[in-house]
Each structure stands twice: as structure tokens, then as C-alpha cells.
Amino acid sequence: MEDEEFYCLHSDLCKTLANQKRQMILGSLRDHEMTVSEIQEHTGIPQATLSQHLSILRSHGVVHTRRSGNFIYYAISNPKIIQAFDLITEVMLESLAQRQDAADRALGGESTA
Amino acid sequence: MEDEEFYCLHSDLCKTLANQKRQMILGSLRDHEMTVSEIQEHTGIPQATLSQHLSILRSHGVVHTRRSGNFIYYAISNPKIIQAFDLITEVMLESLAQRQDAADRALGGESTA
DNA sequence: CGTAAGCATTCGCATATTCGAATGTATGTG
DNA sequence: CACATACATTCGAATATGCGAATGCTTACG
Known part of the structure; x- marks a missing residue:
């Protein structure tokens, strides 16, 4: 292909x-x-x-x-569809968590400005 | 959520x-x-x-x-993106193979009509 | 056959996506 | 600073997608 x-x-x-x-x-x-x-x-x-x-x-x-x-x-x-679906869910949740962390850090460092 | x-x-x-x-x-x-x-x-x-x-x-x-x-x-x-990508590739290939099989069978049975 | 239930398809409109041309911005070099 | 390189953004037109209203098809049942 x-x-x-x-x-x-x-x-x-x-x-x-x-x-x-x-x-x-x-x-x-x-x-x-x-x-x-x-x-x-x-x-x-x-x-x-x-x-x-x-x-x-x-x-x-x-x-x-x-x-x-x-x-x-x-x-x-095909059950793999569900596997892919769940993998993308994991990526999504991990990405959200990272963003939340980054936002928290940005907020925490704000007071030093 | x-x-x-x-x-x-x-x-x-x-x-x-x-x-x-x-x-x-x-x-x-x-x-x-x-x-x-x-x-x-x-x-x-x-x-x-x-x-x-x-x-x-x-x-x-x-x-x-x-x-x-x-x-x-x-x-x-996130490496899981690649995993998901590859899973979807598998689904795609398996789906193509199934269709090909179905098409072959349809063609094989045609002569009996 | 007539009627009803369950599901599919067609059609037209509203919205979203995609793309390239043009233009803007940040970094390195002399 | 001037200028080149590497990359980003904006803009407008073409195309694709999503949706509901209306309609069609298939099966079950009397």
C-alpha cells in the first residue's frame, strides 16, 4: 500500500x-x-x-x-476499536492533568512577580 | 466529568x-x-x-x-498517541481484509446464479 | 391486502474545515 | 542596524460535515 x-x-x-x-x-x-x-x-x-x-x-x-x-x-x-477509544481517553485525561499542573504552577509562581 | x-x-x-x-x-x-x-x-x-x-x-x-x-x-x-495510531491501523487493515474476503466469496458464488 | 412499527435515505441549509497567498514575528549573522 | 532564515498567523474562498424535515423501504400482523 x-x-x-x-x-x-x-x-x-x-x-x-x-x-x-x-x-x-x-x-x-x-x-x-x-x-x-x-x-x-x-x-x-x-x-x-x-x-x-x-x-x-x-x-x-x-x-x-x-x-x-x-x-x-x-x-x-472489532474490539480493537474499543481499545483505541480507551487509549485516546487516556491520552486525553493525561493531557488534561498536565495542563492543570502547568496552570497550577503558573498560578503558584505568580506571587513572586 | x-x-x-x-x-x-x-x-x-x-x-x-x-x-x-x-x-x-x-x-x-x-x-x-x-x-x-x-x-x-x-x-x-x-x-x-x-x-x-x-x-x-x-x-x-x-x-x-x-x-x-x-x-x-x-x-x-504522549507515546500513547502512537499506540492509538497503530491500533487504528490494525483495525483498518483487518477491516480491509474482511472486505476482500467478502468480495472474494461473492465472486466465487457468482457462478452458481 | 392494509396498516403499523422500526429503520433508512434524500434534500436543503447552516456551520466547520481545509488550503494557499500574503504577511508578520523571532532569531542568528555581519 | 540590516538582512536572511525559520517559522507563525491572518484572510478569503472552496469544500466537507452535521442536522432535521420529509419521505421511502422492510417486516410483522390481522
Whole structure:
């Protein structure tokens, strides 16, 4: 695979994950599959919007579906998605903590001015 | 932290990573720090555009800088960023492989139609 | 077949992102 | 100080994304 293609696919997958509502959806699905209406209830996202986001997640292979009668169950395709999600959470929290430290230090040193 | 705030920060960090050029930059920086002009040479991104992307990465704490004379060295702040990057790469490759399998099967079964 | 429930898709608008051209700023050198 | 190098910022236009309203499709049930 060429570099350009690689980075394009990679950033496409990242873009898929880089949306607040889609992350709420993944957060709902992380432990078990759910029907659309269950996700809707759990996240509060309106039906049309939810369906669009599910469509995006589907088309990028992030989730897959199973029909049972009138309901469609969504589930996360690859558990590594959750691992990546959690890693980014860690980075986020560590970054926040560092910033807080820096802010504290700046505030503490202020009085010497 | 509230859910809304959590998902907002999380998706913000993801958005920061979800750009082809920014990923090329991270790909350049993954093993060692680099000056802006080195990154420019390595990636082929024009100076102004590169500087803008570096600014975004900086403001989200993904990279940090060190000045040495006339040069500014950029480096990745948290090695977990690379781990997450690589995880997403794995997901991407596994997803591609699955699709390829599915396509092969579809093609193989075609003759029975 | 008719109707209802569950979900998907289309459309148009508002907003956000991306990019390069032009310009600005900080550091080193003579 | 003048000037060059290295990098940052601003600006405006093109493009992409996110959203809800309206509508379509599929399955279940009588």
C-alpha cells in the first residue's frame, strides 16, 4: 500500500470515530449489541440523525448489523476499536492533568512577580 | 466529568488526529523529534499549511516544541498517541481484509446464479 | 391486502474545515 | 542596524460535515 493511500484510509477511519454522537453510540455499544431504538433511548439522538451516523459507522466497517424480526441489532465489529477509544481517553485525561499542573504552577509562581 | 463534556473532549482529540496531513506529520515524528523544515521535506506539505497543522496539534497537546537557535523541534507528547495510531491501523487493515474476503466469496458464488 | 412499527435515505441549509497567498514575528549573522 | 532564515498567523474562498424535515423501504400482523 502506498503512503498516500495508507494515510487516506487511516484518516478516513479516524474521521469516522471523530464525532461526538458517533462516540456516544460506540459508548453505548461497547458492552453489548443494541437495537436502533435502544441506542436512541440511551443516547437521546433523534432517529434520523442516529440512523445517518449508524450508516457512516456501518459503511466504514466499524459496526455490523443483524436483523431479528422488526428490529436491527448493531454491534461493534472489532474490539480493537474499543481499545483505541480507551487509549485516546487516556491520552486525553493525561493531557488534561498536565495542563492543570502547568496552570497550577503558573498560578503558584505568580506571587513572586 | 459529565458525559457530554467527556465525549466532546474525546471527539475533539479524535478530530485532531483525523486528518491525512496531520497523520503524515505524526508518522514523521513517531521515532524522533524534527524541525519544521525537516517535516516539510519529509512530508512535502507546504510551509503555511504545515504550520497550521502543527498549530492544531500543539493546541491540543498532541505535540510539544523546543527551540534551538533558529530552529523549532517538534515531538510527540504522549507515546500513547502512537499506540492509538497503530491500533487504528490494525483495525483498518483487518477491516480491509474482511472486505476482500467478502468480495472474494461473492465472486466465487457468482457462478452458481 | 392494509396498516403499523422500526429503520433508512434524500434534500436543503447552516456551520466547520481545509488550503494557499500574503504577511508578520523571532532569531542568528555581519 | 540590516538582512536572511525559520517559522507563525491572518484572510478569503472552496469544500466537507452535521442536522432535521420529509419521505421511502422492510417486516410483522390481522
